Amino acid sequence: MTEAKPVTQTAARPVPTLPDAQEVTEVQHYTDRLFRFRTKRPQSLRFRSGEFVMIGLMGDNGKPLLRAYSIASPSWDDELEFYSIKVPEGPLTSKLQHIAPGDQIILRPKPVGTLVHDALLPGKRLWLFATGTGFAPFASIIRDPETYERFEEVIVTHTCRDVAELTYSREMIEGLKEDDLMRELLGDGIDRLRYYPTTTREESPKMGRITTLIESGELFRDLGVPPLDPAADRGMVCGSLAFNLDIKALLEGAGLREGANSEPGEFVIEKAFVG
Ligand SMILES: Cc1cc2nc3c(=O)[nH]c(=O)nc-3n(C[C@H](O)[C@H](O)[C@H](O)COP(=O)(O)OP(=O)(O)OC[C@H]3O[C@@H](n4cnc5c(N)ncnc54)[C@H](O)[C@@H]3O)c2cc1C
Ligand SMILES: NC(=O)c1ccc[n+]([C@@H]2O[C@H](COP(=O)([O-])OP(=O)(O)OC[C@H]3O[C@@H](n4cnc5c(N)ncnc54)[C@H](OP(=O)(O)O)[C@@H]3O)[C@@H](O)[C@H]2O)c1
Numbered sequence: 001m002t003e004a005k006p007v008t009q010t011a012a013r014p015v016p017t018l019p020d021a022q023e024v025t026e027v028q029h030y031t032d033r034l035f036r037f038r039t040k041r042p043q044s045l046r047f048r049s050g051e052f053v054m055i056g057l058m059g060d061n062g063k064p065l066l067r068a069y070s071i072a073s074p075s076w077d078d079e080l081e082f083y084s085i086k087v088p089e090g091p092l093t094s095k096l097q098h099i100a101p102g103d104q105i106i107l108r109p110k111p112v113g114t115l116v117h118d119a120l121l122p123g124k125r126l127w128l129f130a131t132g133t134g135f136a137p138f139a140s141i142i143r144d145p146e147t148y149e150r151f152e153e154v155i156v157t158h159t160c161r162d163v164a165e166l167t168y169s170r171e172m173i174e175g176l177k178e179d180d181l182m183r184e185l186l187g188d189g190i191d192r193l194r195y196y197p198t199t200t201r202e203e204s205p206k207m208g209r210i211t212t213l214i215e216s217g218e219l220f221r222d223l224g225v226p227p228l229d230p231a232a233d234r235g236m237v238c239g240s241l242a243f244n245l246d247i248k249a250l251l252e253g254a255g256l257r258e259g260a261n262s263e264p265g266e267f268v269i270e271k272a273f274v275g
Contacts, residue, residue, distance in 0.1 A: 128142070
């Protein structure tokens with residue numbers, strides 16, 4: 001009797017001899033559009049929480065197919081975590097969504113980005129404004145002890161179309177509040193990390209675009225904090241281009257100035273995707 005040939009998913013398995021190959025250790029799917037995965041971390045890779053790198057797979061033409069991805073894990077973590085969209089016809093993510101533990105991805109070890117503490121002036125309260133996969137860099141920031149050394153209060157707003165798209169941020173923040181190391185770090189101040197999830201297209205306890213909730217003042221009333229003030233508030237923003245522009249106008253309207261690595265300011269912005 002002849003043995004059946006094993007079925008292999010060649011599309012998601014790049015050649016293992018790539019110079020920048022990293023092994024996938026864990027994959028978790030949330031919806032048909034969102035998943036997270038973890039990889040081994042090159043020993044030499046140093047990055048600042050909030051930065052992004054280029055990752056990808058080998059394309060059908062034998063050349064690396066790379067895209068920018070925020071590192072969702074904090075800089076102290078032994079592994080790397082990524083939080084990803086699945087674009088049905090997307091050149092990379094139509095394949096990347098099929099990776100499994102043991103597979104390899106390409107990771108170019110040159111982290112860059114503006115969503116870093118170095119680009120912000122000292123302040124009292126850090127606002128992290130995200131839509132969709134724009135939460136990814138903040139998954140890194142909120143797991144970094146430096147964040148709580150720098151700020152008295154950290155408020156994460158995450159807006160998605162549907163409730164299921166909030167699962168990654170909700171589970172992470174709930175988990176952090178139960179985490180022994182975080183409790184040791186924050187002590188009685190565990191409530192210094194606050195979460196404000198909203199949806200726009202499915203019923204949930206808090207509905208609406210965050211921009212609308214800022215404009216109406218509902219966000220500040222709900223949280224019991226004063227309106228944005230350049231003397232106290234700092235912001236990091238990550239979402240679509242339209243979202244970033246709208247939030248930028250609101251922050252500037254409140255008197256906050258955009259910062260950069262070379263010249264720290266009161267808020268920083270990065271696109272969660274192009275297009
Ligand atoms: C600085 C930076 C950081 C990024 N970090 C992440 C990240 O952490 N996680 C992540 O999933 N993506 C991230 N992206 C987007 C990522 O680079 C790719 O665009 C994405 O992986 C899709 O690749 P693709 O080849 O399948 O499709 P592409 O050809 O790259 O995109 C096709 C279309 O899909 C839409 N799209 C792409 N990415 C997203 C997204 N994240 N959310 C919603 N719609 C999207 C856009 O309309 C785009 O025109 C980042 C982009 C930038 C510029
Ligand atoms: N998420 C899905 O179920 C889905 C399904 C199929 C295709 N897509 C496509 O995938 C792409 C990205 O979808 P996405 O849902 O990840 O990202 P998105 O379209 O940027 O929306 C994410 C969240 O941000 C809000 N938002 C968008 N623009 C904003 C602005 N200018 N100010 C304030 N809030 C804003 C959206 O509210 P609103 O709902 O009010 O826009 C939504 O709650 C889009 O091109 C979309 O057509 C998405």
